[in-house]
Amino acid sequence: MIYPSNSDKTQLDALISQGISERHTNNSLANSYKEQRQQFLVKRLQLQAQIMLIAGLTLITFFLWTNSHLEGKIYAFKIGIVVELFTLICWGLCKTHIGRRYPDLIFLSLCWSVTCAVQIDIALLFNDLEPRNNFWTLMFLTQATIIPVQWWMHLISQVGTIICYLTLYLLYNPILKNPLTSYAEQGLYFFWTCLICVFSVYLYERLRTKEFYARKAMEIAQQKSERLLLNILPAMIAEQLKQQPKTIADSFLEVTVLFADIVGFTELSTRTSPAALVELLNTIFCLFDQLAELHGVEKIKTIGDAYMAVAGLPNQSNNHATVIADMALDMQNAIAVFNVENNQLFRIRIGISTGPVVAGVIGLKKFAYDLWGDTVNTASRMESHGIAGSIQVCEATYQLLKDKYLLEKRGLIQVKGKGEMMTYILKEINLKA
Known part of the structure; x- marks a missing residue:
């Protein structure tokens, strides 16, 4: 796995802030x-x-x-x-x-x-x-x-x-x-x-x-506007929106969605200044952004201290599940390195689900590329019903990963709005595979 160093992070921050x-x-x-x-x-x-x-x-x-x-x-x-x-x-x-x-x-x-x-x-x-x-x-x-x-x-x-x-x-x-x-x-x-x-x-x-x-x-x-647009939307979607400004919606038969939440961050917000809190969160999410770019994963959005990403769209691929699995494992390692360097005790809870989704851009103002469908809801439930510091996946994702990764069967759990679901904990890459 490749972990972002301090120098890489500094370069990324400089690029994002356009420090020229x-x-x-x-x-x-x-x-x-x-x-x-x-x-x-x-x-x-x-x-x-x-x-x-x-x-x-x-x-x-x-x-x-x-x-x-x-x-x-x-x-x-x-x-x-x-x-x-x-x-x-x-x-x-x-x-x-x-x-x-x-x-x-x-x-x-x-x-x-x-x-x-x-x-x-x-x-x-x-x-x-x-x-x-x-x-x-x-x-x-x-x-x-x-x-x-x-x-x-x-x-x-x-x-x-x-x-x-x-x-x-x-x-x-x-x-x-x-x-x-x-x-x-x-x-x-x-x-x-x-x-x-x-x-x-x-x-x-x-x-x-x-x-x-x-x-x-x-x-x-125009270049700044282009970069800003590409920070909001995938390149393919941005080009479609420029060529023909209308509602964009596409169906994808199989993608893999990831939700990640920083455990303990809400508690930290009660005893940390807003500026320091935002700085910590920004640093962590910049690390995640780096990993998303490294693995070819499409970041969708952040919701408070939660991070959402997807693989398999808008450019469809067959290895979407493995790409997300690699990124999830790297996210855990990145948080571990961050804790050592910043004297913190953060853990992340990650949920992953695979299946069909609808993706597109809606609205007139502050539009964003988003996903809809049961796969998105399942990924969110995998995260919220997961274990701190672990990566929980659904049955569909397990079937795509079981030959290349070590997964531990967690068993049936009661999921809100879904009933009982069989879930698995992703541990690591199977080196013997």
């Missing part, structure tokens, strides 16, 4: 959001790279078609090829482990491969420099619409482009070909383009973040 700290939950959600955002970023970077490759090809074709000078066509082709090459490399990196791990670098590389690379190419080829605001604006608007996450990264890409241009301007010191007001106007338009892009990304990501945490909070609430 708020900080740990928040950290998990934050990590989950970052992972989701990173996956989104990588997918959108691949999309942006594809769009940039197509756009680059159209621009190269346009410059080659409109430029009448061979030298101009060669320069346009060189600049276009460099930009396309950078974009192609970034697209390939998005599909590698490096790209998935450092998407921020791919983001900046895609941006600067158009904005900075074009400026550098022009400076190197023509020894001249002009602010290519049309390229810049196109790139920043594309990023803000296709990759609307991490506003600070958009800001870095814009600032980096400006720093690159100013550095080249100081190195090459080109002659201004247009009036200063024209450059100021372009700068003003560019400033507001960047500001609107960054601000729109910031607002979009705030909305996405709130939506993500709201959805996660709803999922957590």
Whole structure:
């Protein structure tokens, strides 16, 4: 037999009370959001790279078609090829482990491969420099619409482009070909383009973040509700109730029902504080719950200091009697261990009966899964007419256990509402069987 240790009980209590700290939950959600955002970023970077490759090809074709000078066509082709090459490399990196791990670098590389690379190419080829605001604006608007996450990264890409241009301007010191007001106007338009892009990304990501945490909070609430429902109802019945909320009632031809009562608990309640009394009872019933889960037994309910369980439903099985017998013997051992550890003298009186029952959920409020039928009444009588510290079973249960367990014939006893009944005391497993 397996007995619950103190550490197992502590773990069970922690699980039942859901003793997970708020900080740990928040950290998990934050990590989950970052992972989701990173996956989104990588997918959108691949999309942006594809769009940039197509756009680059159209621009190269346009410059080659409109430029009448061979030298101009060669320069346009060189600049276009460099930009396309950078974009192609970034697209390939998005599909590698490096790209998935450092998407921020791919983001900046895609941006600067158009904005900075074009400026550098022009400076190197023509020894001249002009602010290519049309390229810049196109790139920043594309990023803000296709990759609307991490506003600070958009800001870095814009600032980096400006720093690159100013550095080249100081190195090459080109002659201004247009009036200063024209450059100021372009700068003003560019400033507001960047500001609107960054601000729109910031607002979009705030909305996405709130939506993500709201959805996660709803999922957590649903999981808590699910766990609470499964603490009240068997999983199969809970699913039926969710799918079709109506009265649920099923007949089972043969199950085994167990009733257990803690002897002496009522007397203890007269000289023990309510809080200490409930704590003791909770500890004992948690041990029983552990055993029910261990043996695959369905706990039905507790009534004061009585514990009711059943085997053979809602999932029908052929070994329901042996499962209940094993649990009953383990319950006795668990109480013995509990008494030693807590300096108590509790004993339990257990009654077991086998036969048909009706099981279901009734009512509108505070509903619970319950059993009805003569088998339930007999199990209750086996317990109430039993002997403290013993396990009393009826004739039907005896017939299913006699080959595997040692049972002692108690004889005929007068049972309220039933008359005389032959009963047996379950002792232990028959090791010779």
